[in-house]
Amino acid sequence: xxxxxxxxxxxxxxxxxxxxxxxxxxxxxxxxxxxxxxxxxxxxxxxxxxxxxxxxxxxxxxxxxxxxxxxxxxxxxxxxxxxxxxxxxxxxxxxxxxxxxxxxxxxxxxxxxxxxxxxxxxxxxxxxxxxxxxxxxxxxxxxxxxxxxxxxxxxxxxxxxxxxxxxxxxxxxxxxxxxxxxxxxxxxxxxxxxxxxxxxxxxxxxxxxxxxxxxxxxxxxxxxxxxxxxxxxxxxxxxxxxxxxxxxxxxxxxxxxxxxxxxxxxxxxx
Amino acid sequence: xxxxxxxxxxxxxxxxxxxxxxxxxxxxxxxxxxxxxxxxxxxxxxxxxxxxxxxxxxxxxxxxxxxxxxxxxxxxxxxxxxxxxxxxxxxxxxxxxxxxxxxxxxxxxxxxxxxxxxxxxxxxxxxxxxxxxxxxxxxxxxxxxxxxxxxxxxxxxxxxxxxxxxxxxxxxxxxxx
Numbered sequence: 001x002x003x004x005x006x007x008x009x010x011x012x013x014x015x016x017x018x019x020x021x022x023x024x025x026x027x028x029x030x031x032x033x034x035x036x037x038x039x040x041x042x043x044x045x046x047x048x049x050x051x052x053x054x055x056x057x058x059x060x061x062x063x064x065x066x067x068x069x070x071x072x073x074x075x076x077x078x079x080x081x082x083x084x085x086x087x088x089x090x091x092x093x094x095x096x097x098x099x100x101x102x103x104x105x106x107x108x109x110x111x112x113x114x115x116x117x118x119x120x121x122x123x124x125x126x127x128x129x130x131x132x133x134x135x136x137x138x139x140x141x142x143x144x145x146x147x148x149x150x151x152x153x154x155x156x157x158x159x160x161x162x163x164x165x166x167x168x169x170x171x172x173x174x175x176x177x178x179x180x181x182x183x184x185x186x187x188x189x190x191x192x193x194x195x196x197x198x199x200x201x202x203x204x205x206x207x208x209x210x211x212x213x214x215x216x217x218x219x220x221x222x223x224x225x226x227x228x229x230x231x232x233x234x235x236x237x238x239x240x241x242x243x244x245x246x247x248x249x250x251x252x253x254x255x256x257x258x259x260x261x262x263x264x265x266x267x268x269x270x
Numbered sequence: 271x272x273x274x275x276x277x278x279x280x281x282x283x284x285x286x287x288x289x290x291x292x293x294x295x296x297x298x299x300x301x302x303x304x305x306x307x308x309x310x311x312x313x314x315x316x317x318x319x320x321x322x323x324x325x326x327x328x329x330x331x332x333x334x335x336x337x338x339x340x341x342x343x344x345x346x347x348x349x350x351x352x353x354x355x356x357x358x359x360x361x362x363x364x365x366x367x368x369x370x371x372x373x374x375x376x377x378x379x380x381x382x383x384x385x386x387x388x389x390x391x392x393x394x395x396x397x398x399x400x401x402x403x404x405x406x407x408x409x410x411x412x413x414x415x416x417x418x419x420x421x422x423x424x425x426x427x428x429x430x431x432x433x434x435x436x437x438x439x440x441x442x443x444x445x446x447x
Contacts, residue, residue, distance in 0.1 A: 067400030071367060076398060105278045141391045142365030148305040186285060190292045201296075202304045203326060205375055210396040216422065219398040 031110050033250050040247045047243060051236035058230025066226050078136040080227055084234040085129035086154070090192055092122035092238060093157060096164065097189040100182035110246075112178040113253070115185065116168050117245040121238060123161035130158060141205060149198035150206035153191055160188035306375045308351040312385075325358065325385055326375040326393065327351045331416035334370055349374065349385075356380075360387040367392035371416040395419055 062080030069076035096118045102111035133151070134144045145151065168181035199208040211217045217224055271279075296303065306326030326349075333348035333355075345364060348355045358376045368374060373395065378387035397420055399407075404420075407413040413420045 067402070070399055070401045070404030071369075072394070072398075079398070101281055104281055105274055140365070140367050140394055142367075142389075143391055146305070146391065149303050186281060187288050189285070190289050194292070194296070202300065203308075204305050205391060205393055207394050207396045210398060218396045220400050220403055222400055223398050 031108055033110075033254055036110060037247060037250060040243055040250075044240065044243055044247070047236050047240035051233055051240050054229050054233030055237055056233070058226050058228075058233050062223075062226035062230055066223050067220070069223075072140060075136060075139050076223070078132050079223075080230050082129060082132040082136060083227060084231040085125050085132065087231065088235060088238050089122065089126040089129050089154065089157060090195055091235070092118055092125060093160070093185075093189070094192060095242075096122060096161075096185045097192075100185040103178055103182045104186070110250070112182075113249045114242070114246055115164075115178070115181060117249055118242055119161055119165040119168065119181075121241050121245070123158065123165060125238065126154065126158040126161055130154060146205050148204040148206055149202045150195065150204050153195045153198050157188075157191050157195060160184070160191060164188075308353075309349055309356040310351055310353040312356060312380070313354050316380075320379060322377065322379055322388075324375050324377050325349060325356060325387075326373065327356075328373050328418065329368070329370050330355055331370045331414075349376065356385050357383075358385045358387050358390075360390050362390070364390055365392040367394060369415070371414075371418055 059080060063077050066077070066080075068074050096115055099108075099111040099115040099118065102108040103115060130151075133154075137146070138144050164181050164185055167184055168177045171177035171180065198204060199206055210219045211224075219227070306324040309325065309327050312323065312325055328350055330348040330350050335346045337344045339361075342361055343363060344359070344361050346357065346359050347370075348357050350356075358378075360376065360378075368390065373393035375391045375393055376385060376387035377389040377391070378385055380386075399420065404415075407420060408415065
């Protein structure tokens, strides 16, 4: 199935040379599983090891050596995990929605596999974001959970991830699962701006962003550096995990089609 | 129009429609999405006595009175948004972050012009600063936490007590009583 669809999508590329086809030829360059696996193998260590090094440095710095906040005390250290996971929960979903557009419009076979692999990783990181936020909320706000716009929209994001994970595996015909899940992922992308701007559009219990593009961060430099390191490290880690899963999934579908070809071949002989 | 372009437009139109629907829905429900009402909103629109509302604002400096009735702490404080202030009575333990000048959200209802809270949540703002910086700002007279948020973060790192004394800011006006 997988190899078949790859051949199908690669065929019209050599024929035409319009700008649209150049765009799709860029997208489809790595639809060839062999080429993707070769690139992935080279890329993997460059993601994994910096991810481990940066995350460890950032977290050790943040959890043990950065100063305590003047009123939050040591509870501020939860931020060094909470903020990166919160950003990645949204960024992961944006990647999921992008893969879904590639899948629906360009019928990119690798995008389908990537969407299937991003889902569980994104759900885990969103769960981590919600859990660490809750652990911070109890001592600081005095409540584990409140139904304000930011918290509720992130909870909806978590359920969107869970829905996507279920839907993409819910059909016997894999392609129908990919289509249905892609539509869900694209529709759910409406939640992303709501999450981002919830703290500006409505008053919420959750604080507004400390780091913005338009003004200086309202955070001391001694806390900003470890946060930046762990943010970079956890982002690379997310990419590394998704890449590793995607490579495994491409190899799996290769083996599957090899086995089914062999079975068909053997059937023909007997 | 190739099939790919048609599919792309289909996706774009669907997203636009869905986004518009979501935006209209959020606009319609925006009064329910806000987490709290401000003291001026509360005093302008009289609420029925039994209606539970969330009142949010800053705790007015020197307005906090704490007592103990038996084992339960009883406290009274004023909450302001800069325009009007509402007195809040609360029976129970206040969160650790509660202090004068802190933003809080009190959940309860109005009774005879006084807000009777059943729960008080502290709101944290977006500033993160080490103890030493806070002490330095307080000592230099650049900031009194009881009167609101700290000065611009860009000034923290370079600031010393000496610098602060040179360019002493006038203390912010106390909020409306």
